[in-house]
Amino acid sequence: MLTIATGNKAVADAVKAAKPGVIAAYPITxxxxxxEQIAEYVTAGDLESRYVPVESEHSAMAACIGxxxxxxxxxxxxxxxxxxxxxxxxxxxxxxxxxxxxxxxNRALGPGWxxxxxxxxxxxxxxxxxxxxxxxxxxxxxxATLMAFKIAEDERVLLPMMVNLDGFALSHITQxxxxxxxxxxxxxYHLPHAIDTENPCGYGPMTGPADYFRFRWDIERxxxxxxxxxxxxxxxxxxxxxxxxGPTEDYRCEDADVIVVAMGTLGKEAEVAIDRLRDEGIKAGxxxxxxxxxxxxxxxAGRDVVVIDRDYSFGFGGVVAHAIRSKTGxxxxxxxxxxxxxxxxxxxxxxxxxxxRPGTETWFGVSDHV
Amino acid sequence: MTNIVERSVTNLSAIPxxxxxxxxxxxxxxxxxxxxxxxxxxxxxxxxVLVVPACCTSVIQxxxxxxxxxxxxxxxxxxAAAACASGMSEAFSAMGRETNVIAYAGDGGTVDIGIxxxxxxxxxxxxxxxxxxxxEAYGNTGMQRSGSTPLGARTTTTPGGKPTAxxxxxxxxxxxxxxxxxxxxxxxxLDLYKKVKKALSIEGPKFIHILAPCPPGWRYPTEKTVxxxxxxxxxxxxxxxxxxxxxxxxxxxSRAAMKRPAPLEDYIRGQGRFxxxxxxxxxxxRQQVRQNIERIAxxxxxxx
Numbered sequence: 001m002l003t004i005a006t007g008n009k010a011v012a013d014a015v016k017a018a019k020p021g022v023i024a025a026y027p028i029t030x031x032x033x034x035x036e037q038i039a040e041y042v043t044a045g046d047l048e049s050r051y052v053p054v055e056s057e058h059s060a061m062a063a064c065i066g067x068x069x070x071x072x073x074x075x076x077x078x079x080x081x082x083x084x085x086x087x088x089x090x091x092x093x094x095x096x097x098x099x100x101x102x103x104x105x106n107r108a109l110g111p112g113w114x115x116x117x118x119x120x121x122x123x124x125x126x127x128x129x130x131x132x133x134x135x136x137x138x139x140x141x142x143x144a145t146l147m148a149f150k151i152a153e154d155e156r157v158l159l160p161m162m163v164n165l166d167g168f169a170l171s172h173i174t175q176x177x178x179x180x181x182x183x184x185x186x187x188x189y190h191l192p193h194a195i196d197t198e199n200p201c202g203y204g205p206m207t208g209p210a211d212y213f214r215f216r217w218d219i220e221r222x223x224x225x226x227x228x229x230x231x232x233x234x235x236x237x238x239x240x241x242x243x244x245x246g247p248t249e250d251y252r253c254e255d256a257d258v259i260v261v262a263m264g265t266l267g268k269e270a271e272v273a274i275d276r277l278r279d280e281g282i283k284a285g286x287x288x289x290x291x292x293x294x295x296x297x298x299x300x301a302g303r304d305v306v307v308i309d310r311d312y313s314f315g316f317g318g319v320v321a322h323a324i325r326s327k328t329g330x331x332x333x334x335x336x337x338x339x340x341x342x343x344x345x346x347x348x349x350x351x352x353x354x355x356x357r358p359g360t361e362t363w364f365g366v367s368d369h370v
Numbered sequence: 371m372t373n374i375v376e377r378s379v380t381n382l383s384a385i386p387x388x389x390x391x392x393x394x395x396x397x398x399x400x401x402x403x404x405x406x407x408x409x410x411x412x413x414x415x416x417x418x419v420l421v422v423p424a425c426c427t428s429v430i431q432x433x434x435x436x437x438x439x440x441x442x443x444x445x446x447x448x449x450a451a452a453a454c455a456s457g458m459s460e461a462f463s464a465m466g467r468e469t470n471v472i473a474y475a476g477d478g479g480t481v482d483i484g485i486x487x488x489x490x491x492x493x494x495x496x497x498x499x500x501x502x503x504x505x506e507a508y509g510n511t512g513m514q515r516s517g518s519t520p521l522g523a524r525t526t527t528t529p530g531g532k533p534t535a536x537x538x539x540x541x542x543x544x545x546x547x548x549x550x551x552x553x554x555x556x557x558x559x560l561d562l563y564k565k566v567k568k569a570l571s572i573e574g575p576k577f578i579h580i581l582a583p584c585p586p587g588w589r590y591p592t593e594k595t596v597x598x599x600x601x602x603x604x605x606x607x608x609x610x611x612x613x614x615x616x617x618x619x620x621x622x623x624s625r626a627a628m629k630r631p632a633p634l635e636d637y638i639r640g641q642g643r644f645x646x647x648x649x650x651x652x653x654x655x656r657q658q659v660r661q662n663i664e665r666i667a668x669x670x671x672x673x674x
Contacts, residue, residue: 021460021461021464021465022457022460022461022464024456024457049464050460050461050463050464052456052457052460052494053494054453054456054490054494055486055487055489055490055493056453056486056487056490058449058450058453058487059450059452059453059456059486059487059490060453062446062447062449062450062453062454062456062457062487063453063454063456063457063460064457065446065450065454065457066421066444066446066453066454066455066456066457066458066459066461067457067458067460067461068457068461069444069458070419070457070458070461070462070465071461071465072461072464072465074457074461088447088449088450089447089450092446092447092450195419195442195444195458195469196442197416197417197418197419197441197442197469198416200416200439200440200441200442200443201437201442201443202431202432202434202437202439202442202443202445203442203443203444203445204444204445204446205428205431205432205433205434205437205443205445206428206429206431206432206433206434207433207434208433208434211434211435
């Protein structure tokens with residue numbers, strides 16, 4: 001059904017369609033509208049989920065862990081400090097192989113207090129074993145959340161999944177949204193290792209190095225298998241509902257000499273910059289990176305690459321720039337921009353391309369090339 | 371239902387023979403918390419899940435792929451037991467299952483790092499039983515002080531004796547007005563068994579606080595574990611009671627002890643952790659025991 005919605009509302013609507021058994025929720029700006037909207041659905045009887053209003057994000061993830069292993073689909077949403085506060089349990093959820101789905105509305109970290117978009121919160125969970133996708137539109141927030149349940153719960157994956165959307169820049173803006181009748185797109189929740197009191201097992205007991213190491217390898221094996229599962233689910237989604245997604249969203253890349261790689265809303269903004277640059281005769285393209293974990297293989301050979309990082313790893317560099325460098329061997333022009341919600345327009349992005357100096361890094365509006 | 375249970379279980383031989391904690395535990399010699407767990411599980415029966423945060427029970431259950439437990443045990447991070455149990459309880463309820471969810475946590479995981487999640491779960495009215503087995507220090511990591519360590523006790527982080535009193539967990543729990551809460555002690559397994567049975571017959575958040583003497587931590591010979599628990603009760607240091615829907619009733623063993631408590635020295639003399647207590651601290655401990663006895667007695671009489 002065609003309607004209009006904010007990014008947060010789109011996530012809540014996808015959760016309503018997925019019908020989790022338990023939703024644990026704790027408020028934090030700019031995510032709060034997701035859990036408020038879900039509370040409305042539950043109270044009105046439009047969604048038959050157990051809504052657990054926990055006292056912290058650490059407990060939100062702990063409650064999802066308990067519910068997921070007991071045998072029901074689970075969802076939570078968070079942002080920024082909330083995500084960091086639950087960090088211990090984020091690791092636990094992946095290690096316990098529980099397909100919990102979480103929306104993370106990307107927001108900067110204090111101090112000072114700043115509620116605007118930045119990707120450092122999600123990237124700080126990089127090594128937890130969670131699948132991570134970043135969306136660029138309201139429609140994609142809805143579609144990616146629906147697909148997240150199917151991907152995470154697939155027996156070849158059984159890992160939790162985080163759907164990332166930019167704080168305010170997407171969570172609070174209104175765009176058109178086409179909701180779907182999901183039919184049997186999502187199979188009933190089935191966890192092979194769900195708690196069964198007739199077959200009592202120990203979950204996560206003390207484990208020696210040899211077994212522990214094997215369990216870690218098993219996570220990585222599933223992360224590798226997830227690439228194929230993601231492609232399958234995205235293909236099925238396109239067949240059923242007519243919207244296609246892949247590891248990246250490529251815009252005018254075929255003949256491009258220079259490609260802008262960015263994530264989230266900046267990746268969409270880049271498309272406008274590309275049109276401007278093309279008008280000037282610059283053969284530019286945009287590759288919006290959707291998947292962060294598992295990280296996709298990118299075809300960037302022979303092109304200049306401009307990477308926009310809305311994050312930073314202090315003492316090292318932009319997280320995405322580094323990932324591109326290590327995956328492709330290409331030395332990108334690394335632009336650090338948009339931290340703490342800094343405004344970055346398509347004109348700015350076009351300037352990044354025009355003034356690019358591959359192999360260097362610049363902090364937009366703060367430092368020159370370094 | 372409750373009355374039938376109380377009438378029929380009048381001695382240990384009436385407790386079910388089924389074992390849910392096998393003899394192959396990794397517990398220390400003389401461990402009283404594993405004795406408690408054995409009776410807790412006998413009372414709860416097979417349709418039970420234990421949620422265990424980091425504590426001695428993480429070790430006691432054994433090393434993967436072996437286990438000494440014959441019910442599902444969900445091990446979870448230190449601060450997370452009550453929250454994890456909340457989610458589990460909601461999920462079972464959503465599936466129409468009546469499986470018992472029991473969080474079984476040590477004192478550090480309850481009065482210190484886990485208290486936020488515990489408070490939240492009780493405020494939300496979670497249908498589960500939270501059991502704190504209290505050996506009055508971080509036993510699993512080698513006896514560091516916790517908020518539950520009593521005044522004067524030497525631990526590895528209070529080598530000169532703890533300068534402050536034991537946190538009064540039970541009054542914190544009581545402030546949540548749960549439908550059922552009780553204290554118990556490993557030396558009185560029948561009392562513990564009956565309290566677990568009763569707790570599980572009630573809907574909502576239930577709490578049992580068990581004093582669990584610890585030979586290596588309290589520094590007494592392993593064969594004295596039961597005696598140490600009895601002395602804690604007989605001296606009035608540990609009072610056994612139940613509070614059902616706000617109404618307190620003192621349990622049998624403490625009823626007699628509170629009238630004529632044994633000298634506190636009988637309890638502390640045999641424990642290395644109280645060695646070389648200075649007279650002022652001992653005096654303060656006596657005062658605290660007396661005040662606690664008076665407070666509980668007054669509450670039972672309904673005058674406070």
